[in-house]
Amino acid sequence: RQxxxxxxxxxxxxxxxxxxxxxILHPLDYGLIATAGIFTxxxxxxxxxxxxxxxxxxQDLSREIQSAATSWVFIISVxxxxxxxxxxxxxxxxxxxPQLQLVIEVVSFYLPLVxxxxxxxxxxxxxxxxxxxxxxxxxxxxxTGLSTLAVAYAGGGYWALIFGNFVGAIVRVALLWLxxxxxxxxxxQFGALRPLMRNSIHMIGQRLSYFSINNADIFLLGRFAGAAxxxxxxxxRNLSYSALNQLAAIVNQ
Numbered sequence: 120r121q122x123x124x125x126x127x128x129x130x131x132x133x134x135x136x137x138x139x140x141x142x143i144l145h146p147l148d149y150g151l152i153a154t155a156g157i158f159t160x161x162x163x164x165x166x167x168x169x170x171x172x173x174x175x176x177x178q179d180l181s182r183e184i185q186s187a188a189t190s191w192v193f194i195i196s197v198x199x200x201x202x203x204x205x206x207x208x209x210x211x212x213x214x215x216x217p218q219l220q221l222v223i224e225v226v227s228f229y230l231p232l233v234x235x236x237x238x239x240x241x242x243x244x245x246x247x248x249x250x251x252x253x254x255x256x257x258x259x260x261x262x263t264g265l266s267t268l269a270v271a272y273a274g275g276g277y278w279a280l281i282f283g284n285f286v287g288a289i290v291r292v293a294l295l296w297l298x299x300x301x302x303x304x305x306x307x308q309f310g311a312l313r314p315l316m317r318n319s320i321h322m323i324g325q326r327l328s329y330f331s332i333n334n335a336d337i338f339l340l341g342r343f344a345g346a347a348x349x350x351x352x353x354x355x356r357n358l359s360y361s362a363l364n365q366l367a368a369i370v371n372q
Contacts, residue, residue, distance in 0.1 A: 128257060136265065143272060149349075150341070150350030153337055154222075154346055157338055158227075159227075160334060162199040166195060166233075167195075169323065170191070170319050172241075174245065175241050182301065183306075183311050187311050187312050189305075193231060196234035200230040204223070204224050207220045211223070214342055222277065243298055251298035255298070258294060259294070262287055
């Protein structure tokens, strides 16, 4: 019930904020971010290799496993972020958008940040602490919309969308970690993860299939139609899918 209420409230607030922001920014702004999102979305789907789902299902989630999983996901995210940073020039040329290189380079730093919410979210979900999860989701989403609108109003262009996402991620990670009574500690002892990784490895194929199906339209429009037309499409797509995504998330919880 708490998850449902928070998501419904968040949906209406973000709809309102988005409606105002759309009238300030240009389609090209949204198109550049949507194109860069192809890289980060792909990395995020593979970030934990299904480890978060296995953590939730794990009967005994010891402190050792929590710490090892947190460190492992963060290290993987750093390598993935570095890879995205390095391919930014090639990505810019492929999509014929010179501005895209800097955008991709900046959003590559988003991965290590969001990796820090993978294990806390799994721990809280396993403990059924849905009130803490709902609070982090609601506050982060509202602040994302508000900060995006503020920067857009100040003339920030597509940087408003980037800034808003970073603000939301920082707030969400902070609230999730504050909700844990005992925090995972950094470690390089990953032996405890081996049985879990064997169980999660089969999920990678499923995630790759999901990514390919869900992002084929964004990829093709970005490559052949350009960022401006992609921006118009991505805004309409996100608005039409957002309510269904919220409902699906409620059912999954």
